[in-house]
Amino acid sequence: FCQLEDVDANTVGPHNVKNLQAEVETMCSNLEQIITDEKTNMSCLDNASDKFAKELSGITTSIIATIKKLEEKHLDETAKLIKESKSKLENSVQSLEHRLSYLQYWKEKLTKNVSNETILKTNEILSYIKMKHIYESMGNLDYPKLEISIQTEILDSVQKLTSLSCLAKTTSREKSKQCAINQRIVDLKCAYVVNVSEFTIKNCNLHDGEFLSRDKLLLTGYKNKRCVLCNTDGVVLQEIPLPGNPWGMCMHVGNEVLVTLPLSQKVVVLDANSLEIKQSVHIDRRCFGISTSGNTAVIGARDSVLMFDNFLDKNICRPLATKTKYADDVALGGDGNIIFTNYSENVLNTFDKSGKMLFKYSHEELKSPYGLTVDGHGNIFVCGGTSNNIHIVSNDGKTLRILKGVQNPLCIKFLRGTNRFFVGEEDGRVKVFELQNS
Numbered sequence: 517f518c519q520l521e522d523v524d525a526n527t528v529g530p531h532n533v534k535n536l537q538a539e540v541e542t543m544c545s546n547l548e549q550i551i552t553d554e555k556t557n558m559s560c561l562d563n564a565s566d567k568f569a570k571e572l573s574g575i576t577t578s579i580i581a582t583i584k585k586l587e588e589k590h591l592d593e594t595a596k597l598i599k600e601s602k603s604k605l606e607n608s609v610q611s612l613e614h615r616l617s618y619l620q621y622w623k624e625k626l627t628k629n630v631s632n633e634t635i636l637k638t639n640e641i642l643s644y645i646k647m648k649h650i651y652e653s654m655g656n657l658d659y660p661k662l663e664i665s666i667q668t669e670i671l672d673s674v675q676k677l678t679s680l681s682c683l684a685k686t687t688s689r690e691k692s693k694q695c696a697i698n699q700r701i702v703d704l705k706c707a708y709v710v711n712v713s714e715f716t717i718k719n720c721n722l723h724d725g726e727f728l729s730r731d732k733l734l735l736t737g738y739k740n741k742r743c744v745l746c747n748t749d750g751v752v753l754q755e756i757p758l759p760g761n762p763w764g765m766c767m768h769v770g771n772e773v774l775v776t777l778p779l780s781q782k783v784v785v786l787d788a789n790s791l792e793i794k795q796s797v798h799i800d801r802r803c804f805g806i807s808t809s810g811n812t813a814v815i816g817a818r819d820s821v822l823m824f825d826n827f828l829d830k831n832i833c834r835p836l837a838t839k840t841k842y843a844d845d846v847a848l849g850g851d852g853n854i855i856f857t858n859y860s861e862n863v864l865n866t867f868d869k870s871g872k873m874l875f876k877y878s879h880e881e882l883k884s885p886y887g888l889t890v891d892g893h894g895n896i897f898v899c900g901g902t903s904n905n906i907h908i909v910s911n912d913g914k915t916l917r918i919l920k921g922v923q924n925p926l927c928i929k930f931l932r933g934t935n936r937f938f939v940g941e942e943d944g945r946v947k948v949f950e951l952q953n954s
């Protein structure tokens with residue numbers, strides 16, 4: 517064992533101490549921000565009860581007022597209907613009473629003439645003939661008996677008000693977002709782009725890759741059916757043979773790497789530590805770019821973009837409600853939005869989970885967009901394959917900055933929780949950059 521005094525002075529020097537202090541300060545600041553945000557969330561929860569009580573009181577008052585108003589309206593309509601019905605009955609009664617009086621009058625007339633011996637027989641005969649004529653005429657008339665009733669039926673929808681089980685549905689929605697507590701917030705518009713390293717992997721037809729650690733990269737070698745593990749100085753550490761030509765790559769749940777094999781219509785799952793194949797998932801079409809968040813995966817299938825729920829378990833496919841062409845590269849935003857490029861039309865598309873377009877990004881300096889990724893703050897980085905640049909786009913579709921210094925870029929990925937990223941170019945060239953505040 518060595519004594520502490522024997523440790524190389526370069527290990528603990530002023531520069532290293534200063535950098536460590538700055539990193540610790542960044543971590544503390546980010547933790548404080550998380551704590552502040554969660555305390556604010558607690559206050560919002562305290563206010564939720566009062567807010568709901570006001571909303572419930574308002575809707576209850578409105579319901580009661582509406583029912584009272586409808587009650588008055590219904591009673592008015594009932595009274596009006598009763599009045600109209602009684603009027604009809606009164607008219608019918610008057611008509612019948614008039615006929616009855618007429619009959620009774622001539623009946624009495626006939627009775628008097630028959631019983632009075634002083635009246636001539638001629639008058640008796642005339643009265644009889646008159647009475648008979650009236651009787652027969654009135655007998656030929658219609659005598660409808662009018663009967664009116666009033667019915668009131670309470671509607672089913674109103675009856676249900678008396679058997680409501682609840683007035684509102686109350687649920688809680690939790691959303692856990694992984695925070696990069698050691699990531700410094702940089703101003704993307706003016707941050708320094710530090711070139712950490714550049715190197716070339718020979719015979720590597722590079723399409724995608726991932727950081728496995730701060731100084732290790734795993735890259736796809738399409739032509740030779742392999743993945744290449746190297747450090748950020750370009751030293752090849754291991755070559756991993758695959759049962760097909762690899763294209764897209766992404767980290768999954770921290771300790772797995774997903775690699776697409778478009779010609780084989782498969783996605784292979786590698787152990788991030790041993791780099792051994794753990795699983796092979798069949799896809800019913802060619803699959804190129806891939807991105808995951810939790811158990812959700814999106815895959816660029818060139819003529820469409822596919823979403824998978826519970827990707828490695830049930831493999832439930834849900835195509836986006838849109839058709840596209842040349843959609844190879846995809847990414848999932850922190851809010852679950854789906855981002856993909858169309859390198860033929862030189863556009864970047866962003867959709868929500870239902871397939872609704874949120875925005876389409878295009879720029880005169882963006883040509884043949886291939887690789888893309890999302891940083892820890894939701895900003896989109898997309899490579900201009902033939903415009904030789906990298907566009908930084910905000911999560912609402914605004915251009916933040918255009919980075920130069922790349923040649924035919926094909927892919928880009930961040931080291932999770934940091935501002936370090938690599939860009940893969942044609943012919944196996946790799947450039948590692950880091951964003952730093954000026």
